[in-house]
Amino acid sequence: MSVAVSPLVPAQPEGSFAAGFAWAFARDLKLAMRHPGETLLAVAFFVLVASLFPLGIGAEPQLLQRIGPGVIWVCALLAAFLSLPAMFAADYTDGSLEQMTLSPHPMGGWVGGKIAAHWFASGLPLTVLSPLLGLQYGLDGATLAALAAALLVGTPVLSLLGAACTALTLGARGGGMLLALLALPLFVPVLVFGAGAAEAQASGLSAAPHLSILGAGLIVAGMAVPPAVCAAVRIAMD
Amino acid sequence: MKIAWFYFASPPTFYRLAGWLAPWFFALAAILGAAGLYIGLFVAPTDAQQGEVYRIIFVHVPASWMSMFIYFVMACYGAVSLTFNTRLAAMMARALAPTGAMFTFVALWTGSFWGRPTWGTYWVWDARITSELVLLFLYFGFIALANAFEDPRRGDRAAALLALIGIVNLPIIYFSVVWWNTLHQGSSVKFTGTTMQVQMLWAMLLVALSFWMYSIGASLTRVRAIILEREGRTHWARALAA
Amino acid sequence: MTARLEARALACSRGTARLFREISFGIAAGEWLAVRGPNGSGKTTLLRCVAGLTRLDGGAVLWDGESIGAHCAPFHANLLYAGHLPGIKDDLSAEENLQCALQLRGVSAPPAALAAALADVGLGKRRRLPARRLSAGQRRRIGLARLMLDPAQCWVLDEPLTALDDEGQRMFSTLLERHLARGGLAILATHQDVAPAPARLLRMGA
Numbered sequence: 001m002s003v004a005v006s007p008l009v010p011a012q013p014e015g016s017f018a019a020g021f022a023w024a025f026a027r028d029l030k031l032a033m034r035h036p037g038e039t040l041l042a043v044a045f046f047v048l049v050a051s052l053f054p055l056g057i058g059a060e061p062q063l064l065q066r067i068g069p070g071v072i073w074v075c076a077l078l079a080a081f082l083s084l085p086a087m088f089a090a091d092y093t094d095g096s097l098e099q100m101t102l103s104p105h106p107m108g109g110w111v112g113g114k115i116a117a118h119w120f121a122s123g124l125p126l127t128v129l130s131p132l133l134g135l136q137y138g139l140d141g142a143t144l145a146a147l148a149a150a151l152l153v154g155t156p157v158l159s160l161l162g163a164a165c166t167a168l169t170l171g172a173r174g175g176g177m178l179l180a181l182l183a184l185p186l187f188v189p190v191l192v193f194g195a196g197a198a199e200a201q202a203s204g205l206s207a208a209p210h211l212s213i214l215g216a217g218l219i220v221a222g223m224a225v226p227p228a229v230c231a232a233v234r235i236a237m238d
Numbered sequence: 239m240k241i242a243w244f245y246f247a248s249p250p251t252f253y254r255l256a257g258w259l260a261p262w263f264f265a266l267a268a269i270l271g272a273a274g275l276y277i278g279l280f281v282a283p284t285d286a287q288q289g290e291v292y293r294i295i296f297v298h299v300p301a302s303w304m305s306m307f308i309y310f311v312m313a314c315y316g317a318v319s320l321t322f323n324t325r326l327a328a329m330m331a332r333a334l335a336p337t338g339a340m341f342t343f344v345a346l347w348t349g350s351f352w353g354r355p356t357w358g359t360y361w362v363w364d365a366r367i368t369s370e371l372v373l374l375f376l377y378f379g380f381i382a383l384a385n386a387f388e389d390p391r392r393g394d395r396a397a398a399l400l401a402l403i404g405i406v407n408l409p410i411i412y413f414s415v416v417w418w419n420t421l422h423q424g425s426s427v428k429f430t431g432t433t434m435q436v437q438m439l440w441a442m443l444l445v446a447l448s449f450w451m452y453s454i455g456a457s458l459t460r461v462r463a464i465i466l467e468r469e470g471r472t473h474w475a476r477a478l479a480a
Numbered sequence: 481m482t483a484r485l486e487a488r489a490l491a492c493s494r495g496t497a498r499l500f501r502e503i504s505f506g507i508a509a510g511e512w513l514a515v516r517g518p519n520g521s522g523k524t525t526l527l528r529c530v531a532g533l534t535r536l537d538g539g540a541v542l543w544d545g546e547s548i549g550a551h552c553a554p555f556h557a558n559l560l561y562a563g564h565l566p567g568i569k570d571d572l573s574a575e576e577n578l579q580c581a582l583q584l585r586g587v588s589a590p591p592a593a594l595a596a597a598l599a600d601v602g603l604g605k606r607r608r609l610p611a612r613r614l615s616a617g618q619r620r621r622i623g624l625a626r627l628m629l630d631p632a633q634c635w636v637l638d639e640p641l642t643a644l645d646d647e648g649q650r651m652f653s654t655l656l657e658r659h660l661a662r663g664g665l666a667i668l669a670t671h672q673d674v675a676p677a678p679a680r681l682l683r684m685g686a
Contacts, residue, residue, distance in 0.1 A: 015557070015586045019583075019586070023580075023583050023584060027580055030572070030576075031569060031571050031572070034571040034572075034610075035571055090569075093565075094565055094566065094567060094568065094569065094570075095563060095564070095565025095566055095567040095568075096567045096569065098533060098561070098563055098565065098567065099561070099567045099581065099584060100584060101533060102531060102532065102533065102556050102559060102561050103556070103584045103585060103586070104553065104556050104557040104585065104586050105584070105586065110584075164403055168383060168396050168399060168400055169383065169386070169396075171387065171392075172383065172386035172387055172396070173386050173387070173388075174382065174386050178379075178382055178383065178386055181375065181378060181379045181382055182379045182382075182383065182400065184375075185371075185372045185375035185376060185379065186372075186403075186404070188368065188372055189369075189372075189410070192368070228399065228402075228403055231320075231399055232396065232399055235392065235395045235396055235399065236396075237533045237534070238392060238395075238533070238534055238535050323535075388495070389494065389495045390495070391495070468496075471496060
């Protein structure tokens with residue numbers, strides 16, 4: 001063979017966290033863009049279900065304004081939940097997850113990259129679309145801003161918690177139902193504070209306390225969840 | 239003296255020990271429960287504001303204490319099983335889960351019945367009740383996850399990790415009445431003392447102890463069944479059947 | 481530095497079935513170990529235990545004298561593992577798959593080297609096609625290109641000849657010879673004979 005192959009030099013003993021993160025982030029985004037149907041599905045679901053509520057309940061403006069933040073948040077939650085299995089399932093079935101586990105890059109790096117890519121492809125579009133849906137419910141500008149801010153801080157937490165639950169259920173029977181049983185109860189606090197932020201703003205109070213707690217939750221989840229995901233992936237590889 | 243830490247961690251040894259101990263715990267539970275309920279239902283005075291209906295507190299509060307305590311113990315067993323890779327710790331965690339779920343349900347159910355006459359509603363989404371409901375789902379999730387794998391050891395490990403992740407819910411339940419204005423009153427029973435009537439306190443503590451003894455007895459009995467299920471093909475188990 | 485892989489009294493069980501115990505071997509640089517045995521004898525599990533994916537019930541694997549259970553980073557930096565699942569993404573092209581796999585291992589290869597390696601394994605014209613358009617044998621050849629470019633000292637390969645035609649199998653033999661000549665070592669689970677002859681043969685399920 002003609003290729004001048006590198007002499008057998010041992011690779012760098014320390015892979016790097018940043019390299020692992022960048023690798024996973026770029027790869028997962030590239031894969032999501034090659035298959036836009038899956039990511040667009042979650043967004044389409046979000047828009048569709050949020051638009052169903054006014055049709056079902058009746059277009060009374062005051063009622064819609066009251067339920068708007070909560071309904072939009074629940075739809076965002078469900079849409080985020082729908083896109084969760086895609087985070088690890090494909091890599092698990094085709095053997096990429098094995099290779100990633102054996103990589104010299106620290107596990108936390110590529111796990112973080114995957115979660116960030118998931119949020120970028122699902123949580124971020126939901127956040128960007130939420131003002132449009134809020135207009136459907138007749139929410140005013142300040143409430144829309146609070147809702148978008150809450151989603152911006154809350155959807156990464158959903159991606160993190162969802163990643164932990166998805167990793168735990170790799171290879172389990174019961175599929176989506178089991179994932180729902182694990183993930184939705186853990187989503188509840190995020191929902192409570194996220195919808196609470198917008199509702200507080202709508203009632204004239206400040207949304208700042210709710211946003212602060214969401215922010216604190218994001219920091220704690222950002223630090224504590226990736227190691228849990230790593231442990232869950234190692235259990236799945238066993 | 240060299241302590242054999244892991245002597246009772248062998249399933250056959252623990253099987254015999256648990257079989258010997260369990261009836262004692264059930265007996266204690268019955269005695270303490272009878273005493274506590276007697277004091278609570280007949281001796282403790284009528285409450286000034288709520289009348290007789292407050293007496294549900296003697297089941298409701300111990301049940302909620304147990305729901306949180308059992309989850310904590312379950313998570314500890316999970317941590318032990320993950321760290322030391324022992325089989326028995328994981329089996330104990332599995333044995334505790336149904337009892338914990340039961341007490342959580344009892345707490346929610348009795349609380350609901352108490353809420354109707356006092357707050358005017360069967361259910362309200364205040365912080366403590368919501369987080370207790372999340373705890374119930376965590377128990378269900380634990381049981382479902384542990385049983386969702388072909389390899390029971392894999393189910394043990396995944397469920398143990400889930401229990402550890404969900405442990406953050408316990409401080410939320412406990413401190414929710416401090417952090418938020420909720421319908422639930424603040425804690426009347428703290429480690430530093432209490433503002434309750436002394437007979438009410440005694441009744442609650444006795445019933446709590448009774449529930450604790452029951453939990454131990456029930457888990458020991460259940461873990462014997464789990465041990466037999468897992469180790470059914472070993473020679474010591476076959477010797478039992480013979 | 482010369483590499484050395486050692487296994488001492490490895491034991492593993494799946495569920496209630498004890499797969500193997502007291503498996504010991506040592507491989508020095510330039511040698512390779514063949515693992516043979518009937519289906520279900522635990523070959524795959526053994527290789528996964530050596531790689532560090534599956535937890536051992538007992539025993540230890542040592543790389544350069546250090547147990548990988550305690551400190552797996554130096555071993556994983558020098559390990560190339562290929563199991564039954566190919567680790568190929570359907571939506572990425574052969575070239576992108578190869579680049580991804582190498583970057584994951586911390587190996588940076590210039591595009592020219594990637595193209596040349598793929599040309600050598602017969603995928604030169606197809607390297608920009610998405611992998612779903614390649615046959616099973618062609619996907620396996622992406623793995624061969626990876627073996628060509630990755631400088632890992634230790635290969636742990638589970639049935640590497642699967643889906644490869646005669647030419648592919650010859651390519652693999654050549655790559656293995658070169659790897660051993662450069663001081664690498666390998667463990668292969670295989671049903672077929674692979675040239676060069678193994679230094680050691682481990683029979684499972686006996």
